[in-house]
Amino acid sequence: MTNPLRIGLFGTGRIGQVHAANAASLPGTTLRWICDPALDRGRETAERYGCPGVTGSPEELLAAGDLDAVVVASPTPTHVGLIEACIDRGLPVLCEKPIHLDIRRVDALREKARAASTPIAIGFNRRFDPSIADLHRTVREGGVGRLEQLTIVSRDPEPPGAAYLAASGGIFRDMTIHDLDVARFFIPEIVEVTARAEQSFSPEVAAANDYDTATVVLRGAGGEIVTIVNSRHCSYGYDQRLEAFGDAGAARVENLLPLTTRRFGADAAEGTTAPYYSSFVDRYAEAYRAELREFAEGVRSGTVRNPGFEDGRAALVLADAAQESAESGVAVAVDPSGLAGGEGREGLSASAGRGAAAGPAS
Amino acid sequence: MTNPLRIGLFGTGRIGQVHAANAASLPGTTLRWICDPALDRGRETAERYGCPGVTGSPEELLAAGDLDAVVVASPTPTHVGLIEACIDRGLPVLCEKPIHLDIRRVDALREKARAASTPIAIGFNRRFDPSIADLHRTVREGGVGRLEQLTIVSRDPEPPGAAYLAASGGIFRDMTIHDLDVARFFIPEIVEVTARAEQSFSPEVAAANDYDTATVVLRGAGGEIVTIVNSRHCSYGYDQRLEAFGDAGAARVENLLPLTTRRFGADAAEGTTAPYYSSFVDRYAEAYRAELREFAEGVRSGTVRNPGFEDGRAALVLADAAQESAESGVAVAVDPSGLAGGEGREGLSASAGRGAAAGPAS
Amino acid sequence: MTNPLRIGLFGTGRIGQVHAANAASLPGTTLRWICDPALDRGRETAERYGCPGVTGSPEELLAAGDLDAVVVASPTPTHVGLIEACIDRGLPVLCEKPIHLDIRRVDALREKARAASTPIAIGFNRRFDPSIADLHRTVREGGVGRLEQLTIVSRDPEPPGAAYLAASGGIFRDMTIHDLDVARFFIPEIVEVTARAEQSFSPEVAAANDYDTATVVLRGAGGEIVTIVNSRHCSYGYDQRLEAFGDAGAARVENLLPLTTRRFGADAAEGTTAPYYSSFVDRYAEAYRAELREFAEGVRSGTVRNPGFEDGRAALVLADAAQESAESGVAVAVDPSGLAGGEGREGLSASAGRGAAAGPAS
Amino acid sequence: MTNPLRIGLFGTGRIGQVHAANAASLPGTTLRWICDPALDRGRETAERYGCPGVTGSPEELLAAGDLDAVVVASPTPTHVGLIEACIDRGLPVLCEKPIHLDIRRVDALREKARAASTPIAIGFNRRFDPSIADLHRTVREGGVGRLEQLTIVSRDPEPPGAAYLAASGGIFRDMTIHDLDVARFFIPEIVEVTARAEQSFSPEVAAANDYDTATVVLRGAGGEIVTIVNSRHCSYGYDQRLEAFGDAGAARVENLLPLTTRRFGADAAEGTTAPYYSSFVDRYAEAYRAELREFAEGVRSGTVRNPGFEDGRAALVLADAAQESAESGVAVAVDPSGLAGGEGREGLSASAGRGAAAGPAS
Structure with a gap:
């Protein structure tokens, strides 16, 4: 068995706890770093799941050399910045939805995301x-x-x-x-x-x-x-x-x-x-x-x-x-x-040979 | 037990057959007259359900003195005329939906229907x-x-x-x-x-x-x-x-x-x-x-x-x-x-004390 | 359509009422005679279902020439006698279960039932x-x-x-x-x-x-x-x-x-x-x-x-x-x-090629 | 949070694997020792679940001073002996069912089990x-x-x-x-x-x-x-x-x-x-x-x-x-x-005031 993927987690609120527990217990992953400005909660979470690294500084986590991927479960306004930082560091990232509430902020990152060499996954868990x-x-x-x-x-x-x-x-x-x-x-x-x-x-x-x-x-x-x-x-x-x-x-x-x-x-x-x-x-x-x-x-x-x-x-x-x-x-x-779907999307193929949505109204 | 209600039926198509069978078998009703311009089908239906009177003429049915109520299951375009005739004759009528496909034809009958002394029921069976x-x-x-x-x-x-x-x-x-x-x-x-x-x-x-x-x-x-x-x-x-x-x-x-x-x-x-x-x-x-x-x-x-x-x-x-x-x-x-509902409608009472449909859009 | 089967019914208790309603309303049957020593109840039932003949005497019903079949819904002790009378009269009979509570009374009728030229059905309705x-x-x-x-x-x-x-x-x-x-x-x-x-x-x-x-x-x-x-x-x-x-x-x-x-x-x-x-x-x-x-x-x-x-x-x-x-x-x-099954039984064929019920105990 | 219970596991077959995974992942337990005469399978299991101690000798496991409880998932014939050894060592034991296939072997241990100062649990998981x-x-x-x-x-x-x-x-x-x-x-x-x-x-x-x-x-x-x-x-x-x-x-x-x-x-x-x-x-x-x-x-x-x-x-x-x-x-x-139930049994209270099972047969 290969070594488990070392994961750095941003945020230890409600969803952060879910990701922390999974990263710690799945056979293929291990929880390596936790970052939360609420340091007490971060430390408590790290202790509960046996995570060795805790910090209140995003930069410290991103700069750690012993990470294979990042999970972003911090508040929505931080998502765009953290995704961008992950792209820059070449770190695969799984970010909770939504990317941002303002489509303009999403679009501002779009080209860079397209060009990224590392995967960006969005947490549509359903x-x-x-x-x-x-x-x-x-x-x-x-x-x-x-x-x-x-x-x-x-x-x-x-x-x-x-x-x-x-x-x-x-x-x-x-x-x-x-x-x-x-x-x-x-x-x-x-x-x-x-x-x-x-x-x-x-x-x-x-x-x-x-x-x-x-x-x-x-x-x-x-x-x-x-x-x-x-x-x-x-x-x-x-x-x-x-x-x-x-x-x-x-x-x-x-x-x-x-x-x-x-x-x-x-x-x-x-x-x-x-x-x-x-x-x-x-x-x-x-x-x-x-x-x-x-x-x-x-x-x-x-x-x-x-x-x-x-x-x-x-x-x-x-x-x-x-x-x-x-x-x-x-x-x-x-x-x-x-x-049109992003990387990894596994949509149903559109029905070939049908015209556009038709009807008396169109 | 009182005498069963004597019913006259217009139409012996698919829905007409349903009404015929029910009028003939319910304890409180009896099938007295059938009217269908397709006389063969009308006769066959009458025989099947033991209905004594059959005619191809709506007037004959409406003029029969031994009827207590009418069921209209003939084609939609005939509905308005038959409802009106029932009102004029003082005959309670249960008419299949829709009253008419053209709201203007319905509205033309609306005042008369409101003033009618006998009930007009519409066949919303659900x-x-x-x-x-x-x-x-x-x-x-x-x-x-x-x-x-x-x-x-x-x-x-x-x-x-x-x-x-x-x-x-x-x-x-x-x-x-x-x-x-x-x-x-x-x-x-x-x-x-x-x-x-x-x-x-x-x-x-x-x-x-x-x-x-x-x-x-x-x-x-x-x-x-x-x-x-x-x-x-x-x-x-x-x-x-x-x-x-x-x-x-x-x-x-x-x-x-x-x-x-x-x-x-x-x-x-x-x-x-x-x-x-x-x-x-x-x-x-x-x-x-x-x-x-x-x-x-x-x-x-x-x-x-x-x-x-x-x-x-x-x-x-x-x-x-x-x-x-x-x-x-x-x-x-x-x-x-x-x-606003017609006679006999048993709607749920509107929630008292609430304003009209509200929302950011309004 | 052929004429409906004319049915004579013994008994108008709880199950008798079920049979009366069915005999009267099924397309292929008509309720011709009712026999119940409780004559008032018999008459009331006859009136409800439009049955022309009512009697308190089993013999009268059995002797009526205008019957095609008999349904027995009278008390259990009367079953054996009525089945036998139906066999003697050549009348097909549908008798409510059980034939009798005493197997000896059933067995006493067994040979005659086997030899009967008319069908004997038992009311296992399930x-x-x-x-x-x-x-x-x-x-x-x-x-x-x-x-x-x-x-x-x-x-x-x-x-x-x-x-x-x-x-x-x-x-x-x-x-x-x-x-x-x-x-x-x-x-x-x-x-x-x-x-x-x-x-x-x-x-x-x-x-x-x-x-x-x-x-x-x-x-x-x-x-x-x-x-x-x-x-x-x-x-x-x-x-x-x-x-x-x-x-x-x-x-x-x-x-x-x-x-x-x-x-x-x-x-x-x-x-x-x-x-x-x-x-x-x-x-x-x-x-x-x-x-x-x-x-x-x-x-x-x-x-x-x-x-x-x-x-x-x-x-x-x-x-x-x-x-x-x-x-x-x-x-x-x-x-x-x-x-072994009687007339008309439609049992599942026994599994061919298997021995008798086996097991360590046998 | 107190220290997790240190568990020693006998047997790493099908059920043993289930217990190993649970002992390793439950918040309140940790898998400390594994004993299986099939040493390769034992070692592989220990590695998979991060269990520090592995042995092929039951005595070695039982003699280890760093155990709080034992789970027995080895073959049925070993159960009685291991339960007895746990009693002797004062080790709480959860043993898979059955205790033994021969009631005489069970009864031979009964008095000792009754007198035991440490709990004996049997794995009726349902x-x-x-x-x-x-x-x-x-x-x-x-x-x-x-x-x-x-x-x-x-x-x-x-x-x-x-x-x-x-x-x-x-x-x-x-x-x-x-x-x-x-x-x-x-x-x-x-x-x-x-x-x-x-x-x-x-x-x-x-x-x-x-x-x-x-x-x-x-x-x-x-x-x-x-x-x-x-x-x-x-x-x-x-x-x-x-x-x-x-x-x-x-x-x-x-x-x-x-x-x-x-x-x-x-x-x-x-x-x-x-x-x-x-x-x-x-x-x-x-x-x-x-x-x-x-x-x-x-x-x-x-x-x-x-x-x-x-x-x-x-x-x-x-x-x-x-x-x-x-x-x-x-x-x-x-x-x-x-x-009558053993320790911890939580049966439904018998209906008070009723006599013994009655019936015509008794």
């Missing part, structure tokens, strides 16, 4: 969820025939706090962006975005001038329609479903059950004994592991297949379009050529 | 499906808390033939109209309609300048979002699902299984041994029975609670708006006051 | 349940490979009343007998019966010197094991499940849902909004219809495929053996040749 | 499966009312090889023993065992004079009936289900799904895209982790709640009785007082 990956494989192997409709229901257990909301960029850039990437996982070329949204239940969300409830409709270059149903709360846990529908059948990812126990009584039958998972950390635990495993194997083999910089940019372009459509009430066309 | 009715009851009794999202997946097994398509009025007025009525069953006041649609798979549908695939998004006066996903085909049978989501939970109507058998093998587990129902006649058999039972009991008691003329009109208004939005790419506002 | 029939078809067509295990869970919603219990013959002859017939539907040749049973919860059942809870294990001539789990009560409705397991897979009949609605909340997810059916009349409504339809078509075509006299006898033989085993704690061998 | 534990909690908290029936379906994917079969002690002592312990987890006092079994499909199993298919029926002191359905093969993966039925409801553990994907097509709907797990290592991965976690926490806190020596003995007593009953065809009484 592509690595075993069931979503299985659905993708099923579709790719023709299990539903030609893909016509993709329908996503995605609801968070609870809205984030006021501070998070204020800096989140809004529901589309913060939450829907995962669904938009899943949409592109199945249908890389999106040509139009329509969104309707509401301030339905949360005064905090309304105070942040944001929406808590939304439906987004995408049209694909091959005539596909993607429908995304979002809510910022869900009393029965994390509601995460996905259906691919084609001319020969359909396949669905249903919610993941923490337990398989079912109860039967005078009032109801067949129900679970508890609600679904209450957080993405639990629901997508295996996805985070698989994401890092894939990244590490990719770095080692020279071919990183994780979603890349262009995928990160494309999801933001779609989120921006959703925001615009939700505000204007008008469908927003997007340029699919600008959404 | 409200009578036992599971949809159970979902409605669940929502009304607070089972999901305040209703925020209604999500409908509705797919037909196969697109209709060319002749039917040409006269259908398009997917929204012909197929989605059922879902639009279901939406109004839960959320009577709709304020906006957005639709995106495609000619995705059917050359016949495209030749009719129609769509075969669509997503429609409605906004309710209480800030609710309704999402309707439609397809004109479905390889695994009639796909008819409905989810009501609120702040305290959700409830769903799942697909109805013809059989409860499940198979387990080396390739898969837990699957049914056959696809779902292949037609609305089978899937909604119980709904049609319950619809006629409710109508008959309503006529007898003096209070028909079936959806009425205004419900029929409202669904058409929404379908027209969907057509317009699908063509223009712009959300279409509708006047909820014009959609 | 064979006609659409899902059980589908499971049987699945197994017959090789869907599970060679059948090895059959597992039945069968629980009644509530124990019967004291009067019924006293005359019921005990749980095995009254309730398990249905499961024993289902076992024989799949595995006609049973060679051994073992039963363990308890007076677990019902003082009334204990007072009748009967069991309320039981497990019965059968061995088939082909080495199959059948396991039957019974209870006389079930808080969540009629629990009726069946699994066929073979070397290539398994197939199961799950419980039938009155509604497809599911509820999701903070405490549980995916549960039905109500328990299962509360009575066999509802759970097996379609089975009763199919049973009578099959019988009527069989009488008309000359080949009745319903379970026959020998099936009725075989189930009683097994029930007697279960009673004996429950009392003695010893496995009871039965002679499979004596259980 | 009690730690999250869903089975949840079912147990549900039952204990009254979720099904008074427990009346426990029904277990337990099928292995494939029969073991000839060498394993020859030394296995037979299906009851090798496979059913897990189900017997689960039965005692819910109903500690078993008073009678009945078993019927077959050589249904496997020539290898028959050659070993063993059964491949069996049903075992237990009676509890409180009038409960336990039914266990076993098979040594299952084409659709590991089939592991459990139902607790009581007077107020039921709860079931259903099979665990590797993925939540479902497929819909013209032939079937709702089926998984793959069979169930193919081995106990995957199916019970979380149970093994939880078992070791509980043991480690118990050792640390001074109260080990894992099943103990008496539980290991009781399951073997029941397995012996099942073997005897399968051969004789007679129900075998067992003395429930001899089955």
Whole structure:
């Protein structure tokens, strides 16, 4: 067995903890350095996972000679700078989404990212969820025939706090962006975005001038329609479903059950004994592991297949379009050529021989 | 036991057969007259169900003195005239949807319908499906808390033939109209309609300048979002699902299984041994029975609670708006006051104390 | 269309009502005569279903010249006499199970039944349940490979009343007998019966010197094991499940849902909004219809495929053996040749080329 | 955080690997010593999990001063000796089931085990499966009312090889023993065992004079009936289900799904895209982790709640009785007082105020 990949981690907040645990326990990786300006939390995390190096200075981590790759789980505004520094140092990087909330900052880095000699992976972990990956494989192997409709229901257990909301960029850039990437996982070329949204239940969300409830409709270059149903709360846990529908059948990812126990009584039958998972950390635990495993194997083999910089940019372009459509009430066309996948993207091949999205309206 | 309600039936096509069988077999009704210009088919139907009177002339049926109510299952263009004749004769009428494909023809009859002394029921049978009715009851009794999202997946097994398509009025007025009525069953006041649609798979549908695939998004006066996903085909049978989501939970109507058998093998587990129902006649058999039972009991008691003329009109208004939005790419506002429910409508009460649909866009 | 089969019905109790409604509404049958010593109830039933003839005298019904077949739904002690009278009159008969509670009375009629020129069908309705029939078809067509295990869970919603219990013959002859017939539907040749049973919860059942809870294990001539789990009560409705397991897979009949609605909340997810059916009349409504339809078509075509006299006898033989085993704690061998199927039985062919049930014990 | 528990592991075969991985990765444990006479495999395992000590000599491991507890995963014949050595050394031990295949060897150690000052845990891992534990909690908290029936379906994917079969002690002592312990987890006092079994499909199993298919029926002191359905093969993966039925409801553990994907097509709907797990290592991965976690926490806190020596003995007593009953065809009484639970057993309290198992037979 070869030596494990030595990983340097930026950030030890909620997601940082997930990456720290995985980097420390996966057979192919080891956690070598942790950087967090909150040094106490950084040290505590390092101790918990047996990580030898801790620092509060990004420069110190980047300058360490004993690193093979970097994971960025620090706050969003730091992402662009850290990605750039990794490119400059020739360090493979896996950066949490989003690259940045402002597309101009993303575009400013675009050329450099394209020219980078080392891989840039963006943390769209859902592509690595075993069931979503299985659905993708099923579709790719023709299990539903030609893909016509993709329908996503995605609801968070609870809205984030006021501070998070204020800096989140809004529901589309913060939450829907995962669904938009899943949409592109199945249908890389999106040509139009329509969104309707509401301030339905949360005064905090309304105070942040944001929406808590939304439906987004995408049209694909091959005539596909993607429908995304979002809510910022869900009393029965994390509601995460996905259906691919084609001319020969359909396949669905249903919610993941923490337990398989079912109860039967005078009032109801067949129900679970508890609600679904209450957080993405639990629901997508295996996805985070698989994401890092894939990244590490990719770095080692020279071919990183994780979603890349262009995928990160494309999801933001779609989120921006959703925001615009939700505000204007008008469908927003997007340029699919600008959404072409980045390194490692494993999209479904567009249906050959079909014309552009047609219809009486066009 | 009182005498059964004597029913006169117009039309003995596919839906006419369903109504004939139910009128003949329900305890509270009897099939007294059949009218069909295709006299052979009418006679054959009459014989099958022991109906004593058959005629090819609408006037003869309407003039018969031994009728208590009329069911209209003849072609759409005849609906307006027959409803009017029933009003004039003082005959309670249950007319298949739609009232007419042209809203102007519907509006021309609107005042007379309002002033009618006898009930006019429109055949939106889904409200009578036992599971949809159970979902409605669940929502009304607070089972999901305040209703925020209604999500409908509705797919037909196969697109209709060319002749039917040409006269259908398009997917929204012909197929989605059922879902639009279901939406109004839960959320009577709709304020906006957005639709995106495609000619995705059917050359016949495209030749009719129609769509075969669509997503429609409605906004309710209480800030609710309704999402309707439609397809004109479905390889695994009639796909008819409905989810009501609120702040305290959700409830769903799942697909109805013809059989409860499940198979387990080396390739898969837990699957049914056959696809779902292949037609609305089978899937909604119980709904049609319950619809006629409710109508008959309503006529007898003096209070028909079936959806009425205004419900029929409202669904058409929404379908027209969907057509317009699908063509223009712009959300279409509708006047909820014009959609106020007709006689017998049993909508959920609008959430008191909330303002109009709000959001950064407004 | 030919004339419907004219049916004479003995008994208008709970099951009699089911048969009356079916005989009156099925396309191929008509209810011609009703006989019940409780004349008021008989007349009321006749009126409800439009049956022209009512009598309190069995002889009058049997002597009526305008009958094509007889359905016996009167109390168990009358069955043997009425079957014999039908044989004598050359009238096809469908008799509710059991033929008699005393095997000697059954055996006394056996020769005459064998020699009868007209069909004798026994009302084991479960064979006609659409899902059980589908499971049987699945197994017959090789869907599970060679059948090895059959597992039945069968629980009644509530124990019967004291009067019924006293005359019921005990749980095995009254309730398990249905499961024993289902076992024989799949595995006609049973060679051994073992039963363990308890007076677990019902003082009334204990007072009748009967069991309320039981497990019965059968061995088939082909080495199959059948396991039957019974209870006389079930808080969540009629629990009726069946699994066929073979070397290539398994197939199961799950419980039938009155509604497809599911509820999701903070405490549980995916549960039905109500328990299962509360009575066999509802759970097996379609089975009763199919049973009578099959019988009527069989009488008309000359080949009745319903379970026959020998099936009725075989189930009683097994029930007697279960009673004996429950009392003695010893496995009871039965002679499979004596259980060979009656007319119309459509059992699965015994596995050719296998020896008798083998094992270290034998 | 306190220092992790230093564990010494005997055996690095299939189960040994599971324990090694868990001991190395759980936060509260560390893998300190490995002993395997197959030294190469031991060394390889030690390297994989970063275990500092490896030896081929049990004495060397037991004499090491730096151990806090021992896990025994070596072949069954070594169990008794190693447990005894651990008692002598004052080392807490978690030993894989069974203690021994010969009850006399178990009984010879019984007094010493009772008098031991350090805990002896037996590896009945299913009690730690999250869903089975949840079912147990549900039952204990009254979720099904008074427990009346426990029904277990337990099928292995494939029969073991000839060498394993020859030394296995037979299906009851090798496979059913897990189900017997689960039965005692819910109903500690078993008073009678009945078993019927077959050589249904496997020539290898028959050659070993063993059964491949069996049903075992237990009676509890409180009038409960336990039914266990076993098979040594299952084409659709590991089939592991459990139902607790009581007077107020039921709860079931259903099979665990590797993925939540479902497929819909013209032939079937709702089926998984793959069979169930193919081995106990995957199916019970979380149970093994939880078992070791509980043991480690118990050792640390001074109260080990894992099943103990008496539980290991009781399951073997029941397995012996099942073997005897399968051969004789007679129900075998067992003395429930001899089955009283060992240390840490957390059985459901017997229903107070009920007499012994009653019934016409007793």
